[in-house]
Amino acid sequence: MINTVSASSPVDYNYLRQLVYEQSQNVLDPSRDYLFETRLAKLLRNQGMSHMRDLIHLLRVKRDPALERSVAEAMTINETSFFRDGRPFELLRSELLPPILDARRSTRTLRIWSAACSTGQEAYSIAMLLLEHFPHLSTWVVRIEGTDISAEVVHRSQQATYHRIEMNRGLPARNIVRFFDHHGEDWTVKAEVRKLCNFRQANLCANQLPFSERFDVIFLRNVMLYFSIETRKKLLANLHRLLAPDGLLFLGSSEQPADPSLWTSTLAGGTCYHRPRKPS
Template sequence: MIGGTASESAYRVLMGVLESRTGQTLSPNRIWRIEMSLKPVMQRHGLADLDALVAALVTSNSRQLLDDTVDAMLNNETYFYREHSVFDDIAANALENLREVNARTRRLTIWHCGVSTGQEAYSMAMLFAEQDMKWAGWKVDIVGTDVSYHAIGRARVGLYSQFEIQRGLPVQRMVRWFDQTEAGWLAKADLRRRVDFTVQNMLTDKPPFAAPADLIFCRNLLLYFSAPMREKAFARLRAVAAPQSFLVLGAGETVLGQTDQFVASRRLRGLYEPADRPTPRIAAIAAA
C-alpha cells in the first residue's frame, strides 16, 4: 500500500485527480499526508474514509467536492519577503532595469504565479507603495494567481494570523500596512487595491492580464510538476513574458536541463530571462 489505511487504488485515483487538475504530482514524502489533509473535506461532506471519498468523486457531479479535494492536497506554503535578499536584489536591480526598458510606456506588469495566500504579492506591493513618488505616472499591475480557490479567497481578504504576519515581515511594515483586528492582521485597503488575485491554472488557463509580463514570480511551484508538465509550464511562462522580462524561481530551482525557453540572466544574478532576449544596444555596439 502507498500509505494510510485506504486502498492503493484510492490513492492512485486521488493522485491522478490532482495531476489532471493542477499538473502537480505527489512526491513520496507528501503521499502519506493525503489522508490527514483530506480529513476536513471528508468530515464536511459526510464521508467515512478515502475510499468513500473516491467513490463520491467518481459517481457524483459535485464540483464543490472536487474543488475541496484538490484544494486540500495542494501545498500552500508561503510567507512575506520569502528569501528577503531576493526582494532586495529585485528592488535595486531588476526594477531599475525594467524602469529603463519601459521608460516610454511607463507600464509594468508583475505576475505572481502560484501565489498561494498572497504574502509574496503583497510584499511586492509594499515595495512599490513605499516608492510612490518614484513610480508616479506609471501603471503598475501586480497580479497574483493560483489554482486554489481557497488560497485566492484568503489572499483577496488579506487577513493573516499572528504567526503569518510575523513570518518574514519587519515590524515597521507590519504596523504601517496592516491593522490588528480580533480576527487577525488585516491588510490596509491601500495595499489590497494594488494587487489583483485570480484563480487560474497556469497550464491551461489564459493569464488574467493583457500586457506581456515584465517580472514573473514562479517560486517553488514547478518542483511539484513532472518533467513533461514542467516543460509545458516553462513554455506557458515564456508565451506571456515580455522580450526583456525577468523570471524569479525558488532557491532550489533552476532552468538548467529543464527548458530551453529561459536562461540564467546575463546581467542580474539569481534571475532568469528569455533565451531569445534582445541584446542590449550598448552591448551590441561594444561587440561590433
C-alpha cells in the first residue's frame, strides 16, 4: 500500500516534466504545468486517486515503466486533420510523386512513412491521394506506415473511425463519398484505403528507429517542435539514413531540418520539402 502525501506539499511538476522528457523526449514548458491537471485526470481516476501529489508519489516509489509511459503519452498533443495544410499533398500529387514512381517502375514498390501519425488522418490522406490520382499503383506493393508514441492514437488509427467534426476538417466531399462508410455521427475508412496503411506504436527518439527498410517519402510533421535541438538533430540524421537517395521529407510548416548540411530544401507550391544530400 502506497501512503498518500500531505495535501499541503507543493506539486512537483519538475519531476513530471523530467519523466515526460525521459519517456518521449518532449520538452514541456513550465508555463504550461497547468496542463498536467487536465491531461492526467483520467489516469488519476484509473489509479483511484484524486490528487496529483499522490500520483507523483506512486511514480517515485514504484518506478513502474508502464505507468511512466502512460504519463508521457497522456501529455502528447495529438492535433491533426485530413490533408493538413493542403499544399504538401498537392505538391506531392502534381510534381514530386510522378518522378519517384517513374524511378520505381521496375521494382513496383512504394514506401511512405507517416512518422508521428497521431489518429491516422495523415496516412489515410496519402492513401486516398494515391488511390484517386495514381490508379496504376493497384498492381504495386504500396505500404504506408503510420507510427506514434501514443498507444491510444495508434489504436484509433487502426479503428479508422472518425466523428463528423473530424470529417469536416480538410476532407473534400468527393473523398468522403468514395472512401468512407457512414454510421450515424461516425465515418469509417473503407477497406480499400485501410489495406494500404499499417499502424504501430513507436518512439521516434528510441535508440533504434522502428524500420530498417528505406522509405521513398517521409512525413515528419508537427512533432519536432516538441523536441530539443539535440533530439531533432539525432532524429533527422537517423531519418536521413532511412530515406532513399531520391526520396522526400516533409516537415511541418514551421519546422526546419536541424542540420542543413544533410538536406537540400526547396520551396515550391507554397510549401517546403527536403531531399537528402550525400554526407560530405
